[in-house]
Amino acid sequence: MRILNGIAELEQAVGTHLGYSDWHTVTQQQIDLFAEATGDHQWIHVDAEKAKDGPFGGTIAHGYLTLSLVPMLSWEVYKVDGVRMGVNYGADKLRFPSPVPVGSKVRAGVELVSVTPGSAGYQVVSRVTIERDGDDKPACVVDTVSVLVP
Structure with a gap:
């Protein structure tokens, strides 16, 4: 994890790659719990038998589940010391x-x-790229917007 000491050091890091999180395995239980929480029970996500004959040969995570991993994974990459709080402001x-x-x-x-x-x-924009092990294409790319309060 990269630790940035205050806003001044954060500003100096603009334009740089801050690092990578650890690898996280996406499980069927996680997909099922996400489906339950959101009401999105599309078969491609939750019906393993039917999904075997689908376009991906099995179930896949919801795109928004992948997006929801961004905070957890980003927190493994870096933190800024010397701020009272940070809040999500949106995504682009x-x-x-x-x-x-x-x-x-x-x-x-x-x-x-x-x-x-x-x-x-301070409004902070970070480009987060979710990579999948063994795939050249990213699974998700998002510019997250947050506000850090010193």
Whole structure:
């Protein structure tokens, strides 16, 4: 994990790749729990028998499940000391270029895009790329927007 000591050090890191998270295995239980929480029970995600004959040869994670892993995986990449709190503000340029079959290992790579001062704190944009082990195409690419309050 990369530790940045305050906003000034964070600003100096703009334009750099901050690192990678550990690998995380996406399980069917995780997919099923996500389906239960969101009400998205599409067969491609939750019906292993039917999905065997589907386009991916088995179940795949919901795209939004993959997106929901971004905070957990990003927290493994870096943190900023000297701030009171950070809050999610939104996301830009979200794409799911490649599916995540059950049992896949994924990790996040984080690039710091910008740090902009504002009235509530500093708006931070990070480009997070979720990679799947063994696949050249990313599973998810998103510019996350957060606000850090010193």
